[in-house]
Amino acid sequence: MINVLDKNSGWGFLPLALLMAACGTDPAGPATTSRVKADPSAFFAGELPAYARDLDGTSQSTLLVLRAIRRADPCGLVPKDDLAKSAPPLVKTAPADTLDSCKLSFADDGAGESFEVGLVPDADRSPGEEYFEVDGQAVYQGRSGDLATCSFFFDSGLAKYPGxxxxxxxxxxxxxxxxxxxxxxxxxxxTTAIVKAKPISIPLRAVSEKILDQDPCAVVADEEKAKLDFADTTAYRCGLVSVPDERSLWAEFRRLPEKAVAPFQTSKEGDVPVWTDPAATPLAQVLAAVAPPPPKGAAPGKRLPATPAAKPKAPTGPRCTAYVKASEPGQDPAASPAPGAPQPAANEAEPVYVVVSGQIDCAQAKHLAGEAARRVSQ
Structure with missing residues (x-):
């Protein structure tokens, strides 16, 4: 039996069958294109999956916001025409590998540099809550311990939408x-350009892959008690902590190059191919191993010093990561080049994987990932 604990209230006991039954596409999930005027009522339409019904009101509200974020088109927030004329000019936009944001490419991008725009449930403000205003909109700077990273955020206005x-x-x-x-x-x-050109309504995502409208928490089935960890839960990632032993595990939908999982052991969970990594290598390290080298003659980036991070505690008990392909690569119509830029190649869209990892053994990781992939495909 699955037990889901929200951050403020007691246990809600959920039979495994109920949780797995909730794995279909979000009710009333939109399949409209961001090129047409969005219906504001579509973002919060429909009931929450079964696993959420025993959570308290605040937890259910958080899940509603996460679902609304999955329904939004982050690339539709970017004023491409304006930024294509800026310095440095915007070259193109495309959905990011994390699925919940839009990746922006600029003419002067260096090796390893990245730029993303997206919706988040909330954000961690910098010390002192510094902010500036653009056309009356308060913009805050995000907290960062790395001098090479900077973020700004502001209210999306989703809170004013119906439902x-x-x-x-x-x-x-x-x-x-x-x-x-x-x-x-x-x-x-x-940020300033987005605020000035902010659309009247947030654009809806063009759902070209079924998994983009799926709740990662609804496709995670753990046959022991667990609590939902909102601190580790985003639109396409679900964090859980088992009880009473408090082992952490998570499931995530993420776009990955096929060569990233190729070195791992391959087996099957039922009829579903699964790649397992008994070392539970962090995703950032997995991706770094297959990242293309900088072009010949490119000047090395002048990386600013990062704030030293605390040394993580050595994990105890088993650890494993399982990968299951949930969608095949193909051109995502949400990808949109800036005016005058060449169309992105169709093979730029990598497959989306269900990734399950944490303080679990590989047999359990394989089972959870396989079940999640089957539910996503139904």
Whole structure:
């Protein structure tokens, strides 16, 4: 039996069958294109999955906001025409590998640099809560311990949409830059452009892959008691903590290059191919191993010093990561090049994987990932 604990209340006991039955597409989930005027009522339409019914009101409200974020088109927030004329000019936009944000590419991007725009349920403000205003909109700077990373965020206005919960903060539009030179300068410019050109209504995502409208918590089945960890839960990631032993585990939908999982052991969970990594290598390290080298003759990036991070405690008990392919690669119509830029190649869209990891053994990781992939495909 699954037990889901929200952050403020007691246990809600959920039979495994109920949880697994909740794994279909979100009720009333939109399949409209961001190129047409969005219906504001579509973002919060429909009931929550069965697993959420025993949670308290605040937890249910958080899940409603996360579902609304999955229904939004983050690339539709970007004023491409304006930024294509800026300095440095925007080259193209495309859905990010994390699925819940839009990746922006600029003409002067260096190796390893990235820039993303997306919606988040809330954001961690910098010390002192510094902010500036653009056309009357308060914009806050995000907290960061790395001098090469800078982010800004502001209220999205989703809280004013029909059906939106009133007991949780408004979702934020977040602009995040990782650049070797002056990340806050470009992040500030893009944020200002987004605020000035902010659409009357947030655009709906064009759902080209079924998994984009799925709740990761609804496709995670653990045959022991667990609590939902909201601190580790985002639109496409679900964090859980088992009880009473308090082992952490998570499930995530993420776009990955096929060569990233190729080195791992391959087996099957039923009829579903599964790749398992008994070392539970962090995703950032997995991706770094297959990242393309910088072009010949490219100047090395002048990385600013990062704040030293605390040394993590050595994990105890078994650890494993399982990967299951949930969708095949293909051109995502939400990807949109800036005016005059070449169309992105169809093979730029990598497959989406269900990734299950944490303080669990590989047999359990395989089972959870396989079950999740089957439910996603139904």
């Amino acid at each position: 939106a919960p009133r007991d949780v903060p408004d979702a934020k539009i977040q602009v995040r830059a990782y650049r070797h030179d002056n990340p806050c300068g470009l992040a500030n410019s893009v």
